[in-house]
Amino acid sequence: MLLSGWGVLTPDATVSRGWVQIRGQRITGVGAGTPARPAEGEEHLVLTGCTVVPGFIDLHVHGGGASFVQGAPAAVPRARTFHRRGGTTRSPASLVSTPVDALVDALASLAEDGVVEGIHLEDPFLAPGRCGAHDPRSLRPPERALLERLLDAGRGQVRMVTLAPELPGAIDRVRRLVDVGVIAAIGHSDADDARAQTAIDAGATVATHLFNAMRPLQHRGPGIAGAALEREEVACALIVDGHHLADATARLAFAAAPRRRALVTAAVAAAGTAEGRSRLGPVEVEVAPGAPSEGTPTIAGSTVTSAAALRHAVRARLPLAQASAAASTLPATLLNRASGLGTIAVDTLADLVVLDADLEVEVVFVAGERVAPPAARVAR
Numbered sequence: 001m002l003l004s005g006w007g008v009l010t011p012d013a014t015v016s017r018g019w020v021q022i023r024g025q026r027i028t029g030v031g032a033g034t035p036a037r038p039a040e041g042e043e044h045l046v047l048t049g050c051t052v053v054p055g056f057i058d059l060h061v062h063g064g065g066a067s068f069v070q071g072a073p074a075a076v077p078r079a080r081t082f083h084r085r086g087g088t089t090r091s092p093a094s095l096v097s098t099p100v101d102a103l104v105d106a107l108a109s110l111a112e113d114g115v116v117e118g119i120h121l122e123d124p125f126l127a128p129g130r131c132g133a134h135d136p137r138s139l140r141p142p143e144r145a146l147l148e149r150l151l152d153a154g155r156g157q158v159r160m161v162t163l164a165p166e167l168p169g170a171i172d173r174v175r176r177l178v179d180v181g182v183i184a185a186i187g188h189s190d191a192d193d194a195r196a197q198t199a200i201d202a203g204a205t206v207a208t209h210l211f212n213a214m215r216p217l218q219h220r221g222p223g224i225a226g227a228a229l230e231r232e233e234v235a236c237a238l239i240v241d242g243h244h245l246a247d248a249t250a251r252l253a254f255a256a257a258p259r260r261r262a263l264v265t266a267a268v269a270a271a272g273t274a275e276g277r278s279r280l281g282p283v284e285v286e287v288a289p290g291a292p293s294e295g296t297p298t299i300a301g302s303t304v305t306s307a308a309a310l311r312h313a314v315r316a317r318l319p320l321a322q323a324s325a326a327a328s329t330l331p332a333t334l335l336n337r338a339s340g341l342g343t344i345a346v347d348t349l350a351d352l353v354v355l356d357a358d359l360e361v362e363v364v365f366v367a368g369e370r371v372a373p374p375a376a377r378v379a380r
């Protein structure tokens with residue numbers, strides 16, 4: 001298949017006119033200008049005014065229409081369908097607070113299913129005072145045995161664990177995660193700068209939804225947010241949905257952490273459902289336009305897709321190339337440096353999103369297969 005007639009965006013440049021060739025699962029050609037004639041029998045999609053970007057990789061998503069904590073059969077098909085329409089081609093499943101036995105069941109179900117790109121445990125090792133909408137009754141200290149139980153239940157599929165580094169034993173658990181190849185993320189935390197720096201020294205490489213549910217950055221107390229922005233080895237995950245962060249804060253984070261910011265949605269089950277009551281694990285939340293809450297100023301995840309977050313980032317005056325890299329290139333690098341995902345380059349898997357002039361999703365490809373919208377709706 002040949003896609004041509006619109007801009008092709010690579011993480012370092014925008015091509016005003018360009019083309020991408022897909023054969024099987026992979027990208028077999030990329031170029032500027034007008035493509036060579038399609039081969040005999042090769043499908044040629046020509047759309048004007050559109051931009052092709054790498055498929056979005058959402059490092060932090062709890063579900064959509066259903067919550068991953070409900071287990072794979074209940075959640076994965078619905079959430080995947082919803083988020084693919086929003087351009088997310090890969091994502092680990094993020095799990096919210098729930099009693100440990102239920103968490104173990106969810107881990108086992110998702111690991112068995114094998115269809116998600118790993119699992120992000122966002123709990124239960126969070127600071128009670130910074131747990132946001134997570135159920136405080138489900139929180140646990142990061143004890144060695146519990147971490148091992150959860151990792152075992154995930155059977156190698158746990159790719160990232162968020163923990164509050166000030167909890168007893170947390171720094172040792174960060175080291176353990178790094179030793180077994182799991183990303184240690186810090187967040188939902190009241191850690192001060194010194195503790196955050198210690199966690200980063202121990203190997204933590206992601207800040208979970210920077211600024212949200214963590215000690216605020218202050219001029220004499222940079223805290224966990226300041227440490228994450230300052231340290232080159234830390235990727236800053238940001239919920240740029242117009243609710244979790246002021247636009248100026250998002251711009252500040254982009255400026256302070258070039259090439260190490262990730263756009264995440266933290267979308268919950270309420271994403272893809274009508275406004276009203278929904279659930280975040282065992283907690284009932286109110287879904288208002290834009291962001292669910294518990295009826296308090298605490299925001300309980302988001303209802304956005306990756307494409308909506310990208311659109312908001314661009315509305316917040318962040319360059320499309322930077323927002324695109326944050327939505328796909330950096331997350332791909334974090335999850336698997338060798339995958340080649342997250343860029344539009346020859347020989348990489350053809351995970352692509354075609355955005356129209358308003359940055360609405362036009363077409364989505366996963367490994368060369370057109371997954372959204374249904375093929376009949378695509379103009380040839």
Ligand SMILES: [Zn+2]
Binds near residue numbers: 209213266
């Ligand atoms: Zn969270």
